[in-house]
Amino acid sequence: MKIIVKTTAEEASKEAFELIQKEMEKGAKVLGLATGSTPVKLYDIMRKSAVDFSGMTAINLDEYTGLSADDPNSYHAFMKEQLFNAKPFKKSYIPDGMADEAKECAHYEEIIKENPIDVQILGIGTNGHIGFNEPGTAFDSKTQKVALLQATIDANKRFFEREEDVPRFAYSMGIQTILCAKKIILLAFGKQKAEAVQKALEGPVTEAMPASVLQRHPNVIVILDEDAATLLNRKELIKGME
Numbered sequence: 001m002k003i004i005v006k007t008t009a010e011e012a013s014k015e016a017f018e019l020i021q022k023e024m025e026k027g028a029k030v031l032g033l034a035t036g037s038t039p040v041k042l043y044d045i046m047r048k049s050a051v052d053f054s055g056m057t058a059i060n061l062d063e064y065t066g067l068s069a070d071d072p073n074s075y076h077a078f079m080k081e082q083l084f085n086a087k088p089f090k091k092s093y094i095p096d097g098m099a100d101e102a103k104e105c106a107h108y109e110e111i112i113k114e115n116p117i118d119v120q121i122l123g124i125g126t127n128g129h130i131g132f133n134e135p136g137t138a139f140d141s142k143t144q145k146v147a148l149l150q151a152t153i154d155a156n157k158r159f160f161e162r163e164e165d166v167p168r169f170a171y172s173m174g175i176q177t178i179l180c181a182k183k184i185i186l187l188a189f190g191k192q193k194a195e196a197v198q199k200a201l202e203g204p205v206t207e208a209m210p211a212s213v214l215q216r217h218p219n220v221i222v223i224l225d226e227d228a229a230t231l232l233n234r235k236e237l238i239k240g241m242e
């Protein structure tokens with residue numbers, strides 16, 4: 001696992017963008033994408049760049065259940081606004097939050113099998129979730145319907161008008177599904193992520209801390225801003241950037 005610490009989220013996002021570009025030059029064709037506020041700067045850089053993504057396939061991690069693609073709070077709408085309207089991809093996949101659970105989850109696994117993810121962008125929840133895989137999710141999980149914990153509802157309610165509007169369930173790639181990506185770039189910014197980052201990177205690998213499973217993946221790059229790195233004990237990583 002390589003850990004890179006940049007002074008600001010802006011610089012960290014630039015670093016992530018450059019890594020993606022490098023992977024595309026090496027032949028990457030499928031990008032796994034994330035939502036939330038963390039990748040917003042990265043998507044901004046991608047939007048403003050001259051890079052052509054029209055030969056690429058995008059596969060998102062998750063979607064709220066019960067929200068249709070045109071609901072402004074859906075991750076479909078988020079991705080269109082943040083990236084796809086400005087930068088069309090050849091194909092983009094996001095789980096259909098209105099579709100039947102069993103069918104949609106199996107279908108999503110099929111899509112990923114047919115389009116193996118070259119580079120997966122990940123954020124991390126303050127409770128260590130990746131995708132919408134909350135603490136306690138089995139490491140061998142595949143795409144499934146998940147119940148959001150109150151901590152996640154609280155963290156995500158800022159995007160909604162009222163707390164009761166936040167969906168309580170989502171379809172999310174499973175942890176095993178995420179680990180199938182050839183390369184994973186985990187982004188985390190801000191002091192509020194410092195504890196989860198420390199536990200995920202330096203704590204025991206446990207289903208109680210979903211992101212800790214990344215310690216087992218052979219090709220993970222973590223890009224942090226200084227605030228998110230404050231609780232890391234491996235200070236040499238911060239200075240050495242390796």
Ligand SMILES: N[C@@H]1[C@@H](O)[C@H](O)[C@@H](COP(=O)(O)O)O[C@@H]1O
Nearest residue numbers: 035036037038123124125131132
């Ligand atoms: N499903 C998403 C995750 O993929 C994301 O990593 C997390 C962190 O969000 P933020 O980046 O806004 O802190 O939020 C949501 O729950």
